[in-house]
Amino acid sequence: MIKLLKYDLRRNASLLLVVVAALIVGELALMWSPLVLQIKLGLLICIHFAAAVIFTINNLMVFDYNIKSVSRRLLPVSTYAYVWASMLYAILNTLALMAIAAGPALYYISSYDTKFLGDAFDLPAYVWAELALEAVFAGIYGFLFMYAVIALTRSIVKKGVLWVGLLVFLVLSTVVDWVEGLLFHRDSSQVFSFITFKVDNGVLAHETFNSRASWNALGSLVFGILLCFVFLYVIKWCVEKRIEAK
Secondary structure, three states, X not given: OHHHHHHHHHHOHHHHHHHHHHHHHHHHHHHHOOOOHHHHXXXXXXXXXXHHHHHHHHHHHHHHHHHHOHHHHOOOOOHHXXXXXXXXXXXHHHHHHHHHHHHHHHHHHHHHOHHHHHHHHOOOXXXXXXXXXXXXXXXXXXXXXXXXXXXXXXXXXXXXHHHHHHHHHHXXXXXXXXXXXXXXXXXXXXOOOOEEEEEEOOEEEEEEOOHHHHHHHHHHHHHHHHXXXXXXXXXXXXXXXXXOOO
């Protein structure tokens, strides 16, 4: 897996370095520009969002390339190694993006609204831990879902992969959302399950759910974990049984 990861990093080093360099140049240009603070914040969010989209698309392309490349027959690794190598590749890119964004984000937010930072740092440790765990799980679930879509698409067609992949994505996501809503009455657009935030009299605060909503959130989480294992099985079956290396 590590050898595969190193190969992916070397193969995509030029793109990654260009994006990182463009981010740093963009941050410095915004810092020295005479624009008002609100516009600087908006542009900062836009350039980092664009970088995140590029990194995500690149990660999916890396996984797609590996599962259909003839080199997978030459590497003594299991099918799951392609999943974990791509996942680790995504994590490293995400950490790099967060490291680059952390300094400017703190600088601009503290210049714009110091009270917001104070409220955020006053949140209990368990809230930060819960948010971090849910964010990590959401990332793992999201990438496994997309990897499963890619594997299914590659196992179905050899041409028109983009459009068939989009159709598979829409159908699969619709079915999953429908089943989750039917079983747990969950809103799939909600980012965090156990903690919600509100602004009360200008103060950032958090609130917990009642017991019924918490059980629904827990059930939804268990459902998501089970789906992750299903996605892994689907990927393994498609790669080993259906996708021809070329």
